[in-house]
Amino acid sequence: MTIQGKHILIGITGGIAAYKICELIRMFKKSEANVKIAATPNALNFVTKLTLQNLSQNEVYIDEFTPKKWKPEHISLADEADIMIIAPATANTIGKMAQGIADNLLTSVACAFSKKIILAPAMNVNMWNNPSVQENLKILEKRGVEILPPESGFLACGYLGKGRLCSIDKIYNSTKEALNYSEKLKGKKVVITSGGTIEEIDPVRYISNYSSGKMGLALAKSAKQMGADVTLITTKDVEAPFEIIKVKSALDMQNAVFEEYETSDIIIMTAAVADYRVKNYSEQKMKKGDSDTITLELVKNPDILAELCKKRQDCRAGKSARNDVPLIIGFCAESENLLENAKAKITKKGCDYLIANDISRKDIGFGVNDNEVIILDKKGGITKLEKAPKPVIARKILEIISPVES
Ligand SMILES: Cc1cc2nc3c(=O)[nH]c(=O)nc-3n(C[C@H](O)[C@H](O)[C@H](O)COP(=O)(O)O)c2cc1C
Missing domain, CATH: 3.40.50.10300 (CoaB-like)
Incomplete structure (x- = not known):
């Protein structure tokens, strides 16, 4: 199974686990995948644009109103990627995606994305247990989004419980698996x-x-x-x-x-x-x-x-x-x-x-x-x-x- 030459779009949102995505970008790059990053403005409170830019060896996409090309960036990013990974996914972004809200570059790309999306939520245990978060995840899952549930453990907010971003290996392997899915059953x-x-x-x-x-x-x-x-x-x-x-x-x-x-x-x-x-x-x-x-x-x-x-x-x-x-x-x-x-x-x-x-x-x-x-x-x-x-x-x-x- 290889991901060499695949176009991977990583969406990073404003959660404390955003720093962990640096390691994921490195793993994809080592496997010779093309990586682009779409970050919410809030994500940049947790990880810098410069770091993401250097690791991905690409432009970091944040603002949809200053495009570099004629084609709106939320459309061109969605068109060229083979898969979109949103990690960490905040309660906020999950809610917007479930309701079709597209109010920043990342949520606009997600709205325009017709291929596979993998979502790795991470948040405080009480946020995770909030019925609206759970219902929004169900909506997304029903639409074909693959959810990689958070793990239990010690959380950055000081709580103990479910909410910690799943392992980076898990996100990497799930992406690899999804990209290698054959289309053998197309039309059947x-x-x-x-x-x-x-x-x-x-x-x-x-x-x-x-x-x-x-x-x-x-x-x-x-x-x-x-x-x-x-x-x-x-x-x-x-x-x-x-x-x-x-x-x-x-x-x-x-x-x-x-x-x-x-x-x-x-x-x-x-x-x-x-x-x-x-x-x-x-x-x-x-x-x-x-x-x-x-x-x-x-x-x-x-x-x-x-x-x-x-x-x-x-x-x-x-x-x-x-x-x-x-x-x-x-x-x-x-x-x-x-x-x-x-x-x-x-x-x-x-x-x-x-x-x-x-x-x-x-x-x-x-x-x-x-x-x-x-x-x-x-x-x-x-x-x-x-x-x-x-x-x-x-x-x-x-x-x-x-x-x-x-
Ligand atoms: C220090 C700090 C840590 C946060 N961590 C998380 C988190 O892990 N998960 C989450 O859903 N929200 C977290 N939030 C709240 C989000 O940043 C907030 O809901 C924000 O609106 C998310 O915006 P975005 O989804 O556009 O990135 C955190 C906020 C702060 C100030």
């Missing part, structure tokens, strides 16, 4: 399912599982970054810069997936679909009776992955108007004999790839931030992805599956 419609299905017993009770939906969400975000048109069908509340279809039960999920089938190029089934649902849903809350036990009768839910593959088989056999068919990827969660069970499943279901994760381990899989998976393909190939955060695993999975024609 990717449909992803996530979360555990909810099978209702009565108006207040249900049967579900521990699936957090994190793997599916990470895949959806990665696919979006790789240029795909993404639809996430999920049982979880999610705010993201792509289409979300909220569902509850396995039957809801099946309907939604089948509706999307006709227009999709890739379908990834990460959701933990309940194998069974309650046979007789009670319209009224079930009362506690005299008996010490009760019996719930369960009926089998459809196997959505297998049904999808069957539908695709029918399309291939000419039983449908659709000529081209989507690539289908399944996930399987196993608590024993991971590889053997996954091998049997990929053959039985008929999907192109099956991604197996071991749910007997507490440090990966269900509900946690990391995963470690084995990717099986329909030709018998096996790739192991070592333990890593789910976004990293998601990206690797997409890199592996995206070039294959079904």
Whole structure:
């Protein structure tokens, strides 16, 4: 992965952590990237223009009303950069960006910027916890801005808590990763399912599982970054810069997936679909009776992955108007004999790839931030992805599956 020759625009705002960005500029320059700096006037209270100018070996852009060229600087800076990093991002600038306010050069560039923006907030813990700051960050995240959350620790203001700028290495690596994202999924419609299905017993009770939906969400975000048109069908509340279809039960999920089938190029089934649902849903809350036990009768839910593959088989056999068919990827969660069970499943279901994760381990899989998976393909190939955060695993999975024609 290289960033040599890439155009990186760093936006610096008026926070105490501004001095740390000098090291980031040096790291980018050492990697032979072209670096330009847009600083707010307040940022220059914390770091000098001369320092930034020398480190970046470029003009430092502060005032939009004294341009050096005919083209307004907020537009030319936005046009020529491959990526914009705003670090540290103050509560003030975050708020302005969320509301589309463009009242200085930096916020004007951000407003005109149509490529990837990475934002690294840093502030006092009480400012960080302010609901308006959190809501503004959610707005920005939903629009596709990547937020690198601050870390906890001793803050310059004397407080202890969350608010310290994340590490410079983290900003450097995230930038490198974002710049190296391939556009393999450009023009493809990717449909992803996530979360555990909810099978209702009565108006207040249900049967579900521990699936957090994190793997599916990470895949959806990665696919979006790789240029795909993404639809996430999920049982979880999610705010993201792509289409979300909220569902509850396995039957809801099946309907939604089948509706999307006709227009999709890739379908990834990460959701933990309940194998069974309650046979007789009670319209009224079930009362506690005299008996010490009760019996719930369960009926089998459809196997959505297998049904999808069957539908695709029918399309291939000419039983449908659709000529081209989507690539289908399944996930399987196993608590024993991971590889053997996954091998049997990929053959039985008929999907192109099956991604197996071991749910007997507490440090990966269900509900946690990391995963470690084995990717099986329909030709018998096996790739192991070592333990890593789910976004990293998601990206690797997409890199592996995206070039294959079904
Ligand atoms: C010493 C000092 C340190 C500050 N540190 C921060 C900070 O870390 N984060 C933040 O959001 N605001 C901080 N502020 C407040 C901002 O500088 C202020 O909100 C300013 O309007 C931000 O302007 P800008 O976003 O245009 O750069 C600090 C202010 C002072 C005086």
